[in-house]
Amino acid sequence: MNIPKFQAHFTPTFEVAWRLAKEFWGKGYATEGAKKGIAYGFQEVGLREIVSFTAKVNLRSIAVMERLGINHAKGDDFEHPFLPANYPLHRHVLYRLNSLE
Ligand SMILES: CC(C)(COP(=O)(O)OP(=O)(O)OC[C@H]1O[C@@H](n2cnc3c(N)ncnc32)[C@H](O)[C@@H]1OP(=O)(O)O)[C@@H](O)C(=O)NCCC(=O)NCCS
Numbered sequence: 001m002n003i004p005k006f007q008a009h010f011t012p013t014f015e016v017a018w019r020l021a022k023e024f025w026g027k028g029y030a031t032e033g034a035k036k037g038i039a040y041g042f043q044e045v046g047l048r049e050i051v052s053f054t055a056k057v058n059l060r061s062i063a064v065m066e067r068l069g070i071n072h073a074k075g076d077d078f079e080h081p082f083l084p085a086n087y088p089l090h091r092h093v094l095y096r097l098n099s100l101e
Contacts, residue, residue: 001041001050006081010094013051014041018064025060031067038068042099050097055080055089062093070095 002015016037018030034052041047052070054061056077065072076094083090 001037001045008078008081010051010076010078010096013049014047016041016050016052018061030064034064034068038097048099050099052095052097053078053092056091056093057088065093065095068097070097071101072096 002017004011004013004015016034018034020030038050041050052065052068054065056062072093072095076096078092078094079085079090080092
């Protein structure tokens, strides 16, 4: 779990995130780990909302969000303030999960 250090329309918030060495891709580990993190955040910490975001081009990460059943509203997508506008990773998708869902 991470607290994003930039300001956006959805901050302050808590982010669930993942990164695996390539040799461990394709085994379900990111999704399994994220499920545990989300359950901990809601049940043990008492968070009301957890978000996840990634560059629009990061299809593997978006696939993890979709597998987790996190909700995506196109109107929530945003330009990452720490990345230059002409950088391919600038445009981000935002996914949100509410504790009551
Ligand atoms: C993002 C990232 C963690 C995703 O890894 P991933 O391996 O695609 O995702 P998972 O660990 O959830 O694995 C899912 C895959 O494992 C497969 N799988 C194999 N055995 C499985 C099992 N027992 N249970 C579940 N899934 C299994 C799934 O079918 C799926 O395959 P697919 O991608 O061909 O559809 C990885 O690409 C990464 O570290 N990228 C670099 C860092 C990064 O971009 N991080 C995000 C920054 S915001």
